[in-house]
Amino acid sequence: MHVEHPTSNPISAATPPLRETEVTTEAGPTNPKGRRRRTWIRFFADIVLYLLIYVVIAGVSIGPLFWIWYGAVYANGPKWFARLYLPLALLCEICPPLGWLVNAWINWWIL
Numbered sequence: 001m002h003v004e005h006p007t008s009n010p011i012s013a014a015t016p017p018l019r020e021t022e023v024t025t026e027a028g029p030t031n032p033k034g035r036r037r038r039t040w041i042r043f044f045a046d047i048v049l050y051l052l053i054y055v056v057i058a059g060v061s062i063g064p065l066f067w068i069w070y071g072a073v074y075a076n077g078p079k080w081f082a083r084l085y086l087p088l089a090l091l092c093e094i095c096p097p098l099g100w101l102v103n104a105w106i107n108w109w110i111l
Contacts, residue, residue: 062102063105
């Protein structure tokens, strides 16, 4: 029968014990993958980044897909398509320079 001494494990001997309130970026018992904990500021920054990415992708794609969107809004087209671009339409109403830019982009594609 082999009894392992507590200090014979090289990982446990090299790392001091952590308190419950400590957060490390290294792999350890409380942080097994070595990741940092997310903060609220980082969470909101990620949300803003995702919304910005949506606006860019929706703004660029509305040009070539304008007639499909038009059919979805004003005719009996796919309603999910109208809902997909609704936040962009609301942003264009709130921010007139963005509305002008999107209209110029659409006009370039449809004229």
